[in-house]
Amino acid sequence: xxxxxxxxxxxxxxxxxxxxxxxxxxxxxxxxxxxxxxxxxxxxxxxxxxxxxxxxxxxxxxxxxxxxxxxxxxxxxxxxxxxxxxxxxxxxxxxxxxxxxxxxxxxxxxxxxxxxxxxxxxxxxxxxxxxxxxxxxxxxxxxxxxxxxxxxxxxxxxxxxxxxxxxxxxxxxxxxxxxxxxxxxxxxxxxxxxxxxxxxxxxxxxxxxxxxxxxxxxxxxxxxxxxxxxxxxxxxxxxxxxxxx
Numbered sequence: 001x002x003x004x005x006x007x008x009x010x011x012x013x014x015x016x017x018x019x020x021x022x023x024x025x026x027x028x029x030x031x032x033x034x035x036x037x038x039x040x041x042x043x044x045x046x047x048x049x050x051x052x053x054x055x056x057x058x059x060x061x062x063x064x065x066x067x068x069x070x071x072x073x074x075x076x077x078x079x080x081x082x083x084x085x086x087x088x089x090x091x092x093x094x095x096x097x098x099x100x101x102x103x104x105x106x107x108x109x110x111x112x113x114x115x116x117x118x119x120x121x122x123x124x125x126x127x128x129x130x131x132x133x134x135x136x137x138x139x140x141x142x143x144x145x146x147x148x149x150x151x152x153x154x155x156x157x158x159x160x161x162x163x164x165x166x167x168x169x170x171x172x173x174x175x176x177x178x179x180x181x182x183x184x185x186x187x188x189x190x191x192x193x194x195x196x197x198x199x200x201x202x203x204x205x206x207x208x209x210x211x212x213x214x215x216x217x218x219x220x221x222x223x224x225x226x227x228x229x230x231x232x233x234x235x236x237x238x239x240x241x242x243x244x245x
Contacts, residue, residue, distance in 0.1 A: 040068070041218040043206055046109035050088040050119040053109050062094040062107045075100035087118045110202045113215035116159070120198040123215050127163045128185050130156055159215070163198070166216040170201065173208055 044062055046053060053059075059082055067077035080097035083106070095106040108114060113123050126143065133139040140152035147155070167183035181187040185197050194200045198216055202209070209217040 040103060040105045041108050041114060042068070042105055043202065043209055043218075044094075044107035044109045045203065045206075046111055048111065049121070050091065050111045053111055054088050054090040057092075058109065059092045059094040059107075064094075064096050064105060064107060067096075067098050067101070068105060069098050069101040069103060080104060085112070085117065108218070110199050114218055115214035115221075116162075120202065120215060121196050123159050123163065124185060124196055124198045126156060126159050128189075130160045131184050131186050162213055162215060166201075166212045169212055170205060170208075173211075174205065 042064070044058075046058065048056070048058075064079075067073070067075050069075065070077065076099040077096060080095045082092040082094050085091040085093060091112070093106050093108060095104055097104050111119050111121070113120050116123060129143070130136065130139055136153055136156055137149065140149055140156060144152035144155060163185065164183050167178075167181075167185070167188060171178045171181060171183060177191065178188065181191055188197045188201070192200055201216060205212060205217070209219075211217065211219055213219050
């Protein structure tokens with residue numbers, strides 16, 4: 001099993017480790033501090049497939065030895081069980097909790113998509129097919145006959161839009177290898193010469209995952225602020241009856 005640069009290499013019998021990358025501190029929708037911190041997803045470097053992750057129960061050997069918020073210790077940081085994912089069947093994700101920071105952390109292996117069910121390889125297959133399909137409708141007829149066409153189109157569009165957005169960001173963030181490329185998996189695949197582009201990019205852009213959108217990166221969802229700033233202050237209301245203006 002592979003780990004990120006700066007960590008010792010490990011074999012299947014050793015603990016999996018993640019690299020300690022900084023993560024953003026989110027603000028609440030009204031601009032102040034959040035009442036409840038975002039759970040933080042971190043990368044677990046993992047060279048195998050989703051099926052192998054399940055068969056090896058690799059979450060049991062995943063390791064997060066220090067709290068990302070308090071690397072000096074003393075915060076009560078400890079393992080906090082696992083949570084399940086629908087696909088691949090039997091998948092579980094290891095997580096930890098910092099009582100002092102009221103924040104949970106989880107380690108997502110390279111083979112799995114962030115905030116989408118399934119693997120990065122499955123997402124990539126859909127996006128690559130969409131890049132060469134004569135139309136999205138034709139593609140949906142081949143991929144998702146189990147749901148109505150509007151739902152299938154949304155399913156495909158969500159994956160294509162998210163992946164192309166991440167590739168567009170990478171062109172600017174890593175201009176040396178990617179700046180001249182079209183933001184498509186086809187173009188990135190030719191440049192990298194690998195079978196699964198998204199899994200390779202998860203490792204190459206490890207230090208940038210906190211600014212890249214899912215399913216490649218771990219950037220928190222952007223939540224629109226439906227209310228203006230002044231809505232946090234109560235309205236004064238009308239003058240009491242009988243009082244002069």
